[in-house]
Amino acid sequence: MTMDRRHFLRITASVGAVVALDGLVTACGDDGPGADGSGSTTAGRDVPTTTSVPSSTDVPATTAGPATTERREETRYGPLATTPDENGILLPAGFTSVLVAVAGQPVADTDHRWHIYPDGGACFALDDGGWVYANNSEVPVDGAGGAGALRFDADGRVVDAYSILEGTTWNCAGGATPWATWLSCEEIPTGQVWECDPFGDAPAQPRPAMGFFRHEMVAADASRQVLYLTEDEPDGLLYRFRPGTWGDLTEGVLDALSVSPGNGATSWVPVDGLGEPGRTPTRYDAPGATAFPGGEGIALDGDVLYLATKGDNRISRLDLAGSRLTNYWEGPPLYGPDNLAVHEETGNLYACEDGGDMEVVLITPERHAEPFLRFVGQEGSEVTGAAFDPSGTRLIVNSQRAPTPPTFEGRTYMITGPF
Numbered sequence: 001m002t003m004d005r006r007h008f009l010r011i012t013a014s015v016g017a018v019v020a021l022d023g024l025v026t027a028c029g030d031d032g033p034g035a036d037g038s039g040s041t042t043a044g045r046d047v048p049t050t051t052s053v054p055s056s057t058d059v060p061a062t063t064a065g066p067a068t069t070e071r072r073e074e075t076r077y078g079p080l081a082t083t084p085d086e087n088g089i090l091l092p093a094g095f096t097s098v099l100v101a102v103a104g105q106p107v108a109d110t111d112h113r114w115h116i117y118p119d120g121g122a123c124f125a126l127d128d129g130g131w132v133y134a135n136n137s138e139v140p141v142d143g144a145g146g147a148g149a150l151r152f153d154a155d156g157r158v159v160d161a162y163s164i165l166e167g168t169t170w171n172c173a174g175g176a177t178p179w180a181t182w183l184s185c186e187e188i189p190t191g192q193v194w195e196c197d198p199f200g201d202a203p204a205q206p207r208p209a210m211g212f213f214r215h216e217m218v219a220a221d222a223s224r225q226v227l228y229l230t231e232d233e234p235d236g237l238l239y240r241f242r243p244g245t246w247g248d249l250t251e252g253v254l255d256a257l258s259v260s261p262g263n264g265a266t267s268w269v270p271v272d273g274l275g276e277p278g279r280t281p282t283r284y285d286a287p288g289a290t291a292f293p294g295g296e297g298i299a300l301d302g303d304v305l306y307l308a309t310k311g312d313n314r315i316s317r318l319d320l321a322g323s324r325l326t327n328y329w330e331g332p333p334l335y336g337p338d339n340l341a342v343h344e345e346t347g348n349l350y351a352c353e354d355g356g357d358m359e360v361v362l363i364t365p366e367r368h369a370e371p372f373l374r375f376v377g378q379e380g381s382e383v384t385g386a387a388f389d390p391s392g393t394r395l396i397v398n399s400q401r402a403p404t405p406p407t408f409e410g411r412t413y414m415i416t417g418p419f
C-alpha cells in the first residue's frame with residue numbers, strides 16, 4: 001500500500017498527471033490483457049467448443065434455458081430516444097437518468113470525493129429501505145486503487161459516501177456475497193480478491209486462497225456453496241472456489257472448468273497451485289482446463305452462469321445442473337461484452353460494453369438483444385458496474401472515463417424506470 005488514494009486524486013487533478021495515465025487507462029479497456037484474443041489456447045488445452053447462435057436479434061424461445069423463477073412475459077422496452085437527455089444518455093421511453101457521483105468531486109452533501117475510474121459494483125440492501133452501492137476504482141498505478149461506497153435512502157437519494165478499500169491496484173470488477181460483503185478483484189498478474197465491508201464498519205481483508213491472477217469478476221452460488229471467478233488473460237480460465245466453510249473465504253479449494261470440444265460437456269479439474277508471486281501461474285497449473293479468451297463479466301441466474309469473453313465477443317451460457325456450455329450470444333448489437341447483471345424479476349441480462357457503441361445491451365431469456373442505454377459523446381470510455389438496487393427498479397451504472405479523454409473523470413449514474 002504505497003500511496004494514499006485521496007493524495008492520488010489530488011495528483012491526478014492536474015492535466016499533466018492525467019494525460020500521463022492515458023496509455024495505462026486505455027490498456028485497461030480495449031487494449032487490456034487478452035483484448036485481441038490472440039494466443040487464446042493454453043498449452044495442452046482446447047478452446048471451448050460451444051453450440052452456435054445465429055448473429056441475429058431473434059432466436060426461437062426454445063433455445064433458451066428454463067426460467068429459474070416465476071417471471072412475467074418477455075420484457076422489452078422499445079427503441080432508444082433519438083435525442084440524449086441532459087446527461088448525454090439515450091434511453092427507452094419511460095426511463096430517466098440522474099448523475100449521482102463525479103470522480104474527484106465531493107459526493108452530494110458529503111466531504112468524500114468519489115474515486116476515479118469507477119468499475120465493477122453491486123448493491124446491498126439496508127433495513128431502512130435504502131441500499132449501498134459498492135464500487136471499484138480501476139487505477140492502474142501501484143497502490144492507488146481500491147473501492148468506495150454510496151449510501152442511498154429509500155427514495156434513491158445519496159446520503160453518504162466513503163471508502164471501503166484503499167492501497168490496492170487496478171481494482172476491476174468483483175461480486176457480492178450472500179453474507180453481504182463486496183469482493184473487490186485486482187486485475188494484475190498476481191492480483192488478489194479483497195473482501196470488503198460495503199457498510200464501512202470493518203477493514204477489508206485479502207483472500208489469497210482464491211488465487212493470485214488477473215481477477216475480473218466473481219459470482220457467488222449459495223445453492224452449491226461455491227464462487228465462480230473469471231480471469232482476464234488471452235488464455236484465462238473460469239475458476240470455481242469451494243470454501244472449507246460457507247461464508248468463510250480464508251481457505252478452500254480452487255478448480256477450473258474443462259469443456260469437451262465435441263459437445264460442450266463440462267467438468268471441473270483441480271488447480272495445483274494458487275499462482276503466488278514467483279510460482280507457476282494458476283492457468284498453467286490446471287491440467288485439462290479450458291482456456292477462455294479474455295474472461296470478463298459473469299452473472300448467476302439460478303442454475304445458469306453467463307460468461308462474457310472479449311477475445312471472441314461472446315456471451316456463453318453454462319448450465320450448472322446439466323454440465324454443458326453453449327454459446328448464448330455473439331455479434332451485433334453487442335460489442336466488447338464486459339460487466340454483466342441479471343434483472344431478477346424479468347430474467348433479462350444486461351451486458352456492459354467495453355468501448356463498442358458505449359451501450360448497455362439487454363438480452364431477454366428468449367434471446368432477443370437490443371440496446372437499452374447508450375452514452376453519447378463519451379468515446380474512449382467504457383460502461384461499467386451495472387447493478388440493480390434491491391427493489392429492481394433502479395440501475396446503477398458508470399461511464400468509467402467520462403466524458404472523454406484526456407479528462408478521465410468517470411461518472412456514476414442511476415437509471416430509473418419500468419424495469
